[in-house]
């Protein structure tokens with residue numbers, strides 16, 4: 001039984017529509033990984049294919065330490081409530097990755113304070129926190145040291161939500177670009193071991209991100225919504241009720257009597273349209289799917305209402321990004337596809 005080195009699926013030459021398929025005997029990689037790595041072409045989508053309980057059970061059975069990977073740009077999606085219990089109370093190093101997507105001018109301390117605040121709310125306790133980027137390799141050495149401290153000769157199992165950057169971080173940690181990474185959630189398919197510096201690392205399939213915009217839009221829209229470089233904040237001063245349409249994916253109405261500031265953190269490729277709230281519905285009706293693209297696969301939207309309760313609040317939309325609202329804004333109304341999670345939180349930055 002040979003496993004694909006990229007995604008961990010057992011290699012087979014029988015069914016080309018199933019994971020692990022390779023037409024060539026003796027290859028190290030399955031066709032899906034080969035095509036993802038060389039052509040950015042997804043032959044078998046595993047978006048919804050991996051059962052999280054199987055992943056938790058398999059991790060729980062291991063005598064291992066845990067490197068928990070959470071994407072800083074999509075932080076709320078990355079949190080897995082009850083993770084500790086689900087994996088038998090193992091020691092956790094939290095690697096908050098994709099640091100390079102946040103402005104460099106924001107201090108590590110500020111981000112760390114935010115992370116610890118959120119961990120408290122989610123009831124997660126960790127041994128160490130490291131802010132890191134698997135792409136620029138900033139912080140990778142700190143992750144290595146933190147992992148060494150808690151592993152005590154045991155393997156290190158790398159866990160987290162799909163698309164959080166586990167395989168990319170592991171490639172950086174081990175200094176070998178062996179594992180397949182891609183913007184499509186569900187890239188890694190099975191537990192997949194590799195050795196580096198005397199430590200056994202185990203890559204795992206991501207825990208599903210069921211309530212994320214990533215799942216709500218067609219796969220071709222992922223190129224638009226997932227940022228690949230540092231996000232440039234878009235700042236708006238508002239003096240009356242204003243509405244922000246994020247493509248055809250989300251609408252945020254901010255009620256404002258005097259003056260407020262709304263700062264958006266989105267991929268540069270996402271189309272953001274600002275209008276007066278009283279004109280927003282007509283614009284949405286007229287331009288949905290035209291100017292306002294991409295649109296979700298299912299047009300069933302839900303409305304959520306929040307009341308500003310901090311000096312600065314974020315409206316964070318799983319898989320899409322967030323906006324920070326400060327000043328004299330009172331009520332914030334958010335329209336998103338029914339299955340997409342929205343978090344109203346104390347501002348991150």
Ligand SMILES: Nc1nc2c(ncn2[C@@H]2O[C@H](COP(=O)(O)OP(=O)(O)OP(=O)(O)O)[C@@H](O)[C@H]2O)c(=O)[nH]1
Nearest residue numbers: 134162163164165166167168181182186187188206
């Ligand atoms: N900018 C930036 N992008 C990253 C970083 N780490 C990962 N990515 C990107 O995020 C996407 C997902 O990365 P993967 O390493 O495949 O994520 P994963 O957690 O292994 O995903 P699954 O195998 O689906 O669970 C890819 O497009 C990566 O290029 C990072 O530190 N910075």
Ligand SMILES: [Mg+2]
Nearest residue numbers: 166167187188
């Ligand atoms: Mg992976």
